[in-house]
Structure formats: structure tokens, C-alpha cells
Amino acid sequence: MLNTFYNFIEKILLNHEPLITQLQELRELIKNSLMLEEFRLKCVEQVLDSMDRWTDQDTAWNAPHLFYHEQLKYSVRIIFWPPFHENNPHKHKTWSATGIFHNFLNINTYELLDNPTRLKREKTIAASAFEAGYLIPGCIHNISNPTHELSASIHIFNNIDISNPEDNAVWFPAPRKFNLSSGLMERALSTCLMVASDIKNINAWNIINRIYEKSPVALKLMAIQAMYKFDRLHARKCFASLEVNL
Numbered sequence: 001m002l003n004t005f006y007n008f009i010e011k012i013l014l015n016h017e018p019l020i021t022q023l024q025e026l027r028e029l030i031k032n033s034l035m036l037e038e039f040r041l042k043c044v045e046q047v048l049d050s051m052d053r054w055t056d057q058d059t060a061w062n063a064p065h066l067f068y069h070e071q072l073k074y075s076v077r078i079i080f081w082p083p084f085h086e087n088n089p090h091k092h093k094t095w096s097a098t099g100i101f102h103n104f105l106n107i108n109t110y111e112l113l114d115n116p117t118r119l120k121r122e123k124t125i126a127a128s129a130f131e132a133g134y135l136i137p138g139c140i141h142n143i144s145n146p147t148h149e150l151s152a153s154i155h156i157f158n159n160i161d162i163s164n165p166e167d168n169a170v171w172f173p174a175p176r177k178f179n180l181s182s183g184l185m186e187r188a189l190s191t192c193l194m195v196a197s198d199i200k201n202i203n204a205w206n207i208i209n210r211i212y213e214k215s216p217v218a219l220k221l222m223a224i225q226a227m228y229k230f231d232r233l234h235a236r237k238c239f240a241s242l243e244v245n246l
């Protein structure tokens, strides 16, 4: 299913339409894909796969891109936003298209005033799960999670430098020093669990069990809670074995 998504992106980017038309098509593609439970679960699976593949002992898992197209230089990424987190205003050197993967996010746009240190907030787009939009090059913006829960967004970024994503944007004044990688894996697991819990099929059930197996105790308890919706007996067994091991 994700291959179909990537193939559609490629088809759009090669269709020789003006950039604005391509971005509108990417927005529709993201929106329509996010509406599909299977698409959301496949994304979650890919996030979990990337955790399983992570072998670097010295560096914490950093939510690597789900996909990168060498020739067309675009990447697909999921970003996990802590509650009330806001990044600094910035503008990308190229285009991007974004969808809300989980919960809510605000996208704020800014006007640069005469003095380069002064920005005026122009508008705020309050976006909820499965909504999508795009940014043309040069649009100064930032993203904030206005809620006390985790949020996640899915992005198609046109990358100039994949090895150093911060260099693909101009920051006002600089990338925020808040360490987004701190607790990132727990945040991602917790978000993946919430996404899977909203869906009731065998794939979601398998994902919940997979998250249970790989999580610390607090998240295991959340996973058990999610299991109750599917199979109370299995949830009770997991809870009992957790109690024994505590």
C-alpha cells in the first residue's frame, strides 16, 4: 500500500503540471490516503520496522524518513510532536506537503517586517487529523501542537540535503534548541498505539501486541488497555504476566 502512495507521488511530480497544481494534487493524495485505515496502519508498521532495524548503539532512534526518492529528491517523514510544542518560524528552500497523522496541529504563517528579527503572525490554520495542506517555497511558518496530547504529522519534503535536514530551511532566528529527540521513541510508540487503538481489525491488533512487546512498563499498560477492546482474556493474561515481572 505504501508503494502505491510513493508511486502516486512520483507520477504527480513527473506530470509536467505547474508546481501549484502538483502541490494541490499531493495535498489530495495525502488527504485521501490518511482516510484509509490500512494506510495509517502501514505507516505505523513502517515506524516500528525502523525501530527494529535501528542498530546504532551510540545514537538514539531519530524517526528516520519512511521513504526517500534519490532522483526526485523527496522524502516522506512522520514527525511526532510533544504536547504544547512549537518550533521556531522558518521557511523551506523548496516545497513541502503535510497532513495531520494524529490529533491536532496549528500551522502559523508569518510576514517578515523591515527588520529581519521582526516577524508578524499573519494567520493560523487549525488542522485536525487527516487534513492536509502544502507550503510553497519562501512561506515563513511554524508548527505548534496546541493540545496536551501527542500529535503527529506526515510530510512530503522536497529535500536539497537529506543528510542535514536543518539546512533545507532558513530559520528565524535558529532551529529551537528543544531536544525533539529526547523521549522520541516513547512518543512515537505511544502515538502509534493510539493510531492502532482507533482501528479494529487484525492488523491493528497485531500492531498493539507488537508495541506491547517492545515497550517500557507504562506503555505496556496503555497497550493492555487497548487490547481490552479486542480480546479481554488476552489483555488479562498480559496484565497478569506484567504483574509477575514487576
Ligand SMILES: [Fe+2]
Pocket: 090, 092, 141
Ligand atoms: Fe516547516
